[in-house]
Amino acid sequence: MREIRNIVILTGAGVSAESGVPTFRGPDGLWEGHRVEDVATPQVFRRDPELVQSFYDQRRAALARVQPNAAHHALAKLDAEWPHDLLLVTQNVDDLHDRAGSKRLLHMHGELKSAWCLSCDRRTPWDGALSNDPACPACGARGHLRPDIVWFGEMPYDMDRIDRALSRADLFVSIGTSGNVYPAAGFVDLASHAGARTLELNLDPSMTSPRFDESRLGPAGTLVPALVEELLNP
Numbered sequence: 001m002r003e004i005r006n007i008v009i010l011t012g013a014g015v016s017a018e019s020g021v022p023t024f025r026g027p028d029g030l031w032e033g034h035r036v037e038d039v040a041t042p043q044v045f046r047r048d049p050e051l052v053q054s055f056y057d058q059r060r061a062a063l064a065r066v067q068p069n070a071a072h073h074a075l076a077k078l079d080a081e082w083p084h085d086l087l088l089v090t091q092n093v094d095d096l097h098d099r100a101g102s103k104r105l106l107h108m109h110g111e112l113k114s115a116w117c118l119s120c121d122r123r124t125p126w127d128g129a130l131s132n133d134p135a136c137p138a139c140g141a142r143g144h145l146r147p148d149i150v151w152f153g154e155m156p157y158d159m160d161r162i163d164r165a166l167s168r169a170d171l172f173v174s175i176g177t178s179g180n181v182y183p184a185a186g187f188v189d190l191a192s193h194a195g196a197r198t199l200e201l202n203l204d205p206s207m208t209s210p211r212f213d214e215s216r217l218g219p220a221g222t223l224v225p226a227l228v229e230e231l232l233n234p
Contacts, residue, residue: 002234003170004170004171004197004231005084005085005170006084006085006086006165006168006169006170006171007078007082007084007085007086007087007169007170007171007172007173007231008086008087008089008162008165008166008169008171008172008173008187008191008196009075009086009087009088009089009172009173009174009175010089010090010091010172010173010174010175010177010184010187011071011075011088011089011090011091011092011097011175011176011177012090012091012092012174012175012176012177012178012181012184013091013092013176013177013178014175014176014177014202014203014220015069015071015072015090015092015096015175015176015220015224016066016092016094016096016176017176018069018070018071018219018220018221019066019067019068019069019072019096020065020066021062021063021066021092021094021096022059022062034051036055037152039051039052039055040052040149040151040152041151041152041153042151042153042154045146045151049146050131052146052147053129053130053131053146053147054131056112056130056147056149057129057130057131059093059112060112060113060126060127060128060129061129063094063095063112063113066094066096067096067099068096068097068099068100069096069220069221070220070221070222070224070225071175071176071220071221071223071224071225072096072097072099072100072102073100073101073225074224074225074227074228075088075097075100075102075224075228076097076100076101076102077228077232078228078231078232079101079102079103079104079105080101080103081232082231082232085165085168086104087104087106087161087162087165088102088104088105088106089105089106089108089162089184089187090105090106090107090108090109091108091109091177091181091184092107092109093107093109093110093111093112093149094112095111095112095113106157106158106161106162107157108150108156108157108158108159108162108184109149109150109156109157110147110148110149110150110157111148111149112147112149113125113126113127114126114147114148115130115136115145115146115147115148116145116146116147116148117136117138117139117141117144117145118144118145118146119136119139119141119144120136120138120139120141120144122136122138122139123148124136124137124138124145126145126148130145130146130147133145156183156184159183162187163190166187166190166191166194166196167190167194168194169191169194169196170195170196170197171196171197171198171199172187172188172191172192172196172197172198172199173198173199173200173201173227174187174188174198174199174200174201174202174206174208174212175200175201175202175220175223175224176201176202176203176220177202177206177208178206178207179206179207179208179209180206180207185207185208188200188208188211188212189211192211192213197213197214198211198212198213198214199212199213199214199215199216199227200212200214200215200216201215201216201218201220201223201224201227202215202216202217203217203218203219203220204217205217
């Protein structure tokens, strides 16, 4: 750990799950009779915007009932105290990393608490509902706001910045990810090819576990604070 300077960390649903963030999937894998994948595409939004807005309105409202956990706070501590380059990339669309205090943070799949105006292309912090067709605060157009979420078939945000950070990383850490969603599932390969040490922290082995130098299994709330202590006090 003494030789590590530049760090890239990827977090997934396993980090937020310990805070009780609801998955919105029932025992049958459905949300109100729909596959979640079927309310997360531009095509469905054009066909049935009320359905899609309702789904994300519920998810946005649910954030008020959850709090950052030990893993979020430990990563914020690392962000604040790490003297070299660090980039925290999250696949999660909740705001728990933000509330914990992380600053060097990218939401590659967008944010629930942000609205994107398809009329003027502006993004605006957003706490309330979008299903009532509110006006865009920037241009005034009504009915043109959509969740600022990367849907299936859309390109994740800030990929150029993420690729640059991975190419310079000495350590890549993946926390609480399934390893079956691309391009994030390929980050371990990009980091390995650049010569970085790769480490996975997960409750169970993921699809990409064999491609990591090391895997540590257990809850994120236990493993992440231990890793942060190891990094800050080698």
